[in-house]
Ligand SMILES: Nc1ncnc2c1ncn2[C@@H]1O[C@H](COP(=O)(O)OP(=O)(O)OP(=O)(O)O)[C@@H](O)[C@H]1O
């Protein structure tokens with residue numbers, strides 16, 4: 060690789076004060092960031108934060124209202140075709156042709172992208188094998204399960220060896236097993252191919268897999284760093300106790316802004332481990348259990364946006380997934 | 390698998406060869422989808438056959454309306470073909486085509502050629518049935534009919550695509566096309582001679598583009614002895630009629646391409 064191309068690709072994605080308004084709805088209000096080649100970069104944010112809108116601008120499907128962005132060294136507004144040649148996309152909503160077979164869907168993609176004919180078959184075999192669908196290549200896509208379709212879409216996005224792969228909520232509505240296999244492909248990918256991955260997600264545990272994450276809320280990036288650094292910024296440990304008289308304990312812990320949580324009481328202190336002995340010594344209510352946890356990305360999200368990503372309600376994990384699947388917008 | 394055996398693809402810059410590949414694959418997709426839709430093929434034959442044999446026999450003029458029925462079959466199939474753009478949008482597949490590094494015009498052209506091919510193939514079944522309508526074959530006749538069908542179906546698909554690009558819902562598309570196509574079909578004179586019409590109908594008839602597709606078709610089938618369409622007493626030559634359909638088709642194609650390039 061010559062020096063110049065090293066320079067060009069040192070930032071695979073560069074975004075500068077990008078904005079998008081639909082009428083008087085400002086979906087994206089000036090975001091700036093850059094993504095290095097080979098990075099897995101995540102966008103984390105609640106519904107309507109503007110994640111998809113940002114992706115649409117980066118992949119040339121929507122024109123920015125103002126601001127600029129380059130992908131693989133090409134401007135998304137003035138060099139659309141060059142951008143398109145270098146990116147692969149997995150949209151939030153499915154975009155397969157159910158009447159065609161898996162193989163036909165990939166073939167169609169290869170033809171649209173001008174993949175050299177002699178490479179179509181070997182590349183198809185490679186991407187289908189990777190997502191474990193090689194033996195289903197001749198089946199119509201409408202007979203596939205949701206997880207299989209998702210895997211096929213990922214394979215399709217990779218057919219033309221893109222430099223940047225955009226994944227808009229690749230694991231939404233999938234069972235935990237399929238989710239983890241999708242993450243396995245993503246890790247495999249970065250080992251085998253020189254690829255940069257830009258993805259969005261709702262799941263905190265998935266955000267942990269990213270090299271860096273940007274937390275997006277109401278069209279703006281409110282925090283951007285590695286998951287570890289973000290957690291360090293929050294700085295506080297979470298203490299959760301159960302007591303024999305929660306009301307009295309709440310009253311006593313008022314200075315720490317304690318709140319009821321999942322049948323107990325939770326609050327934050329800078330050094331959890333040192334605080335526990337004091338707690339036992341000073342709290343007059345008998346304590347039946349105590350736990351101290353390091354900050355999670357949930358806490359990070361909370362501290363930057365003032366709410367949990369579950370939009371201020373405490374639905375258990377399973378429901379959350381189902382609810383998302385049902386309310387997923389097209 | 391090791392890092393070494395990764396098949397690396399380099400997507401080439403845009404070229405005419407690639408645009409042709411894109412047109413071809415979009416065209417092929419229409420054919421594949423139609424081939425799988427056997428039921429659709431059968432049901433879309435029901436209406437023309439009903440008109441031809443039931444209405445035709447009832448009026449005692451199967452041969453006379455045969456050319457009009459050919460046009461009808463082609464018109465409806467072509468419009469349904471264009472409707473798949475609306476489906477593709479609803480089911481998301483349109484986006485897959487929209488982000489590909491090819492011209493939007495290639496996609497529209499592929500789509501129109503696909504629709505034209507499907508509609509003409511449907512028409513071939515009706516050509517095969519010609520003897521049942523007392524039309525006797527000859528090579529020039531069959532070639533001529535097939536050529537006219539190709540042209541009409543291309544123009545009709547372009548018309549459909551032009552509408553489909555703007556319409557986001559299948560139901561609205563269906564209602565709109567029904568509202569436009571039925572009158573166009575009836576007014577065109579597909580089912581009656583256009584020489585002795587009352588003034589208002591003659592006026593509408595001469596404005597209806599389908600008139601100029603039905604007329605040359607009828608002249609071919611019935612031979613030279615049919616009085617054709619006239620403008621203020623001047624018999625319009627068949628060549629001019631064909632040219633009008635071709636030009637209209639190209640204009641609508643251009644509008645469709647232009648609209649499609651404009652959508653986000
Ligand atoms: N085509 C559009 N027309 C009008 N408003 C739009 C359009 N697309 C998005 N919006 C609005 O822009 C905002 C951001 O939407 P966007 O789809 O980018 O959110 P998101 O972060 O992807 O959310 P989700 O997690 O639900 O996918 C929302 O308020 C949405 O209503």
Ligand SMILES: [Mg+2]
Nearest residue numbers: 110111112151
């Ligand atoms: Mg989204």
